[in-house]
Amino acid sequence: MSDLRELYQQVILDHYKRPRNFQKMECANRHAEGHNPLCGDEITVYLQMDGDVIKEISFQGAGCAISQSAASLMTTVLKGKTKAEAEELFKKFHDMVTGEGQGADPMELGKLAVFCGVSEFPVRVKCASLPWHTLHAALEGKDEAVSTE
Amino acid sequence: MKHVVCRTSEEPCQECLVGFGAEKIREDFPILWTKVHGKPLVYLDNAATTQKPQAVLDTLMRYYTEENSNVHRGVHFLSQVATQSYESGRTRVRQFLNASHDREIIFTRGTTEGINLVAQSYGRKHLRAGDEVIVSAMEHHSNIVPWQMICEEKRASLKVIPMNDAGELLMDEYERLLSDRTKIVAVAHVSNVLGTINPISDIIGLAHRRGIPVLVDGAQAIPHMPVDVRALDCDFYVFSGHKLFGPTGIGVLYGKAELLESMPPYQGGGDMISAVSFEKTVYNALPHKFEAGTPNIAGTIGLAAAIEYVEKIGMQQIAAYESELLDYGTELLAAIPGLRMLGTAKKKAGVYSFLLDGIHAHDIGTILDLEGVAIRAGHHCAMPVMKRFGVPAAARASLAFYNTRADLDALAKAIHKAIEVFA
Numbered sequence: 001m002s003d004l005r006e007l008y009q010q011v012i013l014d015h016y017k018r019p020r021n022f023q024k025m026e027c028a029n030r031h032a033e034g035h036n037p038l039c040g041d042e043i044t045v046y047l048q049m050d051g052d053v054i055k056e057i058s059f060q061g062a063g064c065a066i067s068q069s070a071a072s073l074m075t076t077v078l079k080g081k082t083k084a085e086a087e088e089l090f091k092k093f094h095d096m097v098t099g100e101g102q103g104a105d106p107m108e109l110g111k112l113a114v115f116c117g118v119s120e121f122p123v124r125v126k127c128a129s130l131p132w133h134t135l136h137a138a139l140e141g142k143d144e145a146v147s148t149e
Numbered sequence: 150m151k152h153v154v155c156r157t158s159e160e161p162c163q164e165c166l167v168g169f170g171a172e173k174i175r176e177d178f179p180i181l182w183t184k185v186h187g188k189p190l191v192y193l194d195n196a197a198t199t200q201k202p203q204a205v206l207d208t209l210m211r212y213y214t215e216e217n218s219n220v221h222r223g224v225h226f227l228s229q230v231a232t233q234s235y236e237s238g239r240t241r242v243r244q245f246l247n248a249s250h251d252r253e254i255i256f257t258r259g260t261t262e263g264i265n266l267v268a269q270s271y272g273r274k275h276l277r278a279g280d281e282v283i284v285s286a287m288e289h290h291s292n293i294v295p296w297q298m299i300c301e302e303k304r305a306s307l308k309v310i311p312m313n314d315a316g317e318l319l320m321d322e323y324e325r326l327l328s329d330r331t332k333i334v335a336v337a338h339v340s341n342v343l344g345t346i347n348p349i350s351d352i353i354g355l356a357h358r359r360g361i362p363v364l365v366d367g368a369q370a371i372p373h374m375p376v377d378v379r380a381l382d383c384d385f386y387v388f389s390g391h392k393l394f395g396p397t398g399i400g401v402l403y404g405k406a407e408l409l410e411s412m413p414p415y416q417g418g419g420d421m422i423s424a425v426s427f428e429k430t431v432y433n434a435l436p437h438k439f440e441a442g443t444p445n446i447a448g449t450i451g452l453a454a455a456i457e458y459v460e461k462i463g464m465q466q467i468a469a470y471e472s473e474l475l476d477y478g479t480e481l482l483a484a485i486p487g488l489r490m491l492g493t494a495k496k497k498a499g500v501y502s503f504l505l506d507g508i509h510a511h512d513i514g515t516i517l518d519l520e521g522v523a524i525r526a527g528h529h530c531a532m533p534v535m536k537r538f539g540v541p542a543a544a545r546a547s548l549a550f551y552n553t554r555a556d557l558d559a560l561a562k563a564i565h566k567a568i569e570v571f572a
Contacts, residue, residue: 003186004519008512008570017507039511039527040541062541064509065571121515 006117007124008065015069020076021058028056034134034146036126041067045134052082059131066115066124071131073112083139090132097128169470171553174462177202178551188521191559196341196369196500196547197525199394201455208454209396212447220446221420221437235446238453239436245456246386247377248403252435255409256444259400260368261291263387264335266402266439267364268295270412271333271385278304281330285310285318285347286537287340290530292366296335310336312537316343316492320351327359334363338370342529342545343492344475344500346370353383362408368392372549373471373498375464378403390448394549395455399448402439409435416441459550467550471499474548478557485564491543499548502529505564508571510542516570517544520563 025031025046034043041063048056057078059071078086093112095101099119118128126148137146175181178200183190192200212234218227220235239254248254257263276282282296286309293307300307308331310323318336327334334356339346353363362384367376371388378386385408390399404412414421414432418441424431432438459467478501482488487506505513514526525545528535535541546560 004516004566004570007515013571039509040535041511042541064511066512124511124515127511 003117003120007121009114009117011073011111011114012065012069015072016065019059019068019072022060022072023058024060025056025058028058030138030141032134032138032142032146034130034137034148036063036067036130036148038148039064039127041127041130043067043071043131043134045071045131045138047135047138049083052084054078054081054083054086061131063130064124064127066118066127067130070115070128071134073114074131074135077110077112078135086135086139090136093132094129097125169462169466169550171470171551175551175553177204177458179203179206181551185521185523186519191520191522191556191563193546193548193552193556193560194523194525195372195549195552196392196529196545198391198397199372199549200551201394201396201451202458204458205395205451205454209447209451212450217447219443231446234450235444238449241453241456242401245376245460246401246403247379249379250406253403253406253409255402255404255436255439256449257387257400257402258398258445259389259391260366260387261295261389261400263385263400263402264292264364264366265295266415267333267335267385267387267404268299270415270439271362271408272296272299272303274411274413275332276300276303276305279330280305280332281308281326281328282306283308283310283323283326283331283334283336285323285336286312287316287318287343287345287347287534288335288337288531289341289366289368290532291368292335292337293533305332309533312345315494316340316345317494318345318347318352320348320355323352324355327355327361329359331356331359331361334361335366336363337366337368338376339367339373339498339500340492340531340534341369341500342502342531342534342543343494344497344502344547345492345494346374346496346498348496349383350381353381357382369498369500372459372467374468384408390452390455393452393455394459395452396445396448399445399452401452406435409439414438414441418442420444462550470550471548474552474554474557475499477554478546478548478560481557481561482564485561485568487568488564491538491540499552500545501547502543502545504540504543505567508567510544512571513544513564513567516567517560517563520559520566522546522560522563524560 028046030047043061046058057075097118133146180200216230218231220232239251242254243251308326310318356363364385365383367386367388372393386403391397421441423433489504491502510526527542
């Protein structure tokens, strides 16, 4: 059970069941769609950018607990961050879930550290990183849908 | 080891079921002794691929140790031994399917290649603009995409037999789809997602009344029930060795000789020719015309060993045992609150595709894996089926004759754990 609870932490389950910032944003000036064809996870990330700063962020989607909670938690930490700060966080998050890089300091990742268990489940890395890839596409203003495949 | 096999009757008798002995059979499959995350492996992903009995593993080892050589080429000793083993594999498959002639058995890489071969060879020759190919709503992508490709090239179109909510084909609709424009019908014998056993004889009969040939995708039927291609009167039957307890990379296309004779080669190369010059090439006779290049010799011999193995148990006995096991599991799963079964056809093979309220299939798959239970989660290479039922993904547990009631108990227990985690 310990492995199980490491992956499916209460915070993750809570965000899956009650996703935060889960709505279409009418005033968005950027948005992007992400898709994981392997399991059918879908996410749309909406941004309202004020110059280089994320003023508002929301998402909509459907999929597994990991992808949806990762999207929900992502939206709770990015408000007010600059594009560069968001990309830096993405890199740290990516390093954590893939177990690559120097191993990010959990303190720097704050509540996103609940996803550290994902690195033990290689097939679920794509689930956790899909919202961030989608965010990246939205920040870059790409129109094409992001795919994890 | 010896299994009790009923030789007196076509129908399985009670004695056969009692004597089936899945527990004993499990000893023939070394991989089933594996531990996963510290728990005994409960392998319920048989629709994806099956495990291999020791007899198949030994055969592959023996081939590479004692016989390895190329076939149909050498005058030397080993080449003759390998050729004989390879060709006797063909005879074994012919007998297993009850086909008339060895030359009607073409070795392929698998079901997918078999369908592509027929689509590219038969399809390219016979399809014209405005013609139609009929498939069903429950096809695997491998029995959709090859037809779409040739239809696009020939400006023909694909027609789809719809199904009801239980996952049964609507035969009236099928009959309406058949017309003078229909050039071939391609349907699954058993659905890989829903487990439905399609009324394949009726499907063939209706097509034949109009002189339309039928290809049967037997990938999910061949491990579970006796298949007699002459009794079915199908024109093509395709399956994969790895789903029949044999190696990967080997498959079979059965085709009626007169149809195969009339079809152009699929691939060019060695073995499929009888004479080559820069001006003209004369193609080899069946079955070699469709087997360009060095074939999967080890795979063929391994497949023949797998067939020998299942025949010792008896396909009738396997079908009867699995049917009883399926019913046991269906009841067990139906008692789980919030579980919805996809595919509730009256005639079903050992497949349970299911959804759990509030838990995505991928999460089910991960949690079950941690309990040692191997299932498939996703769209099962049948996205149109998922769309038909309005779900992005489903979890799927699928049976083989080495599964037991204990495996299904472990499945149910693991599902309860998933529900507990998400509660």
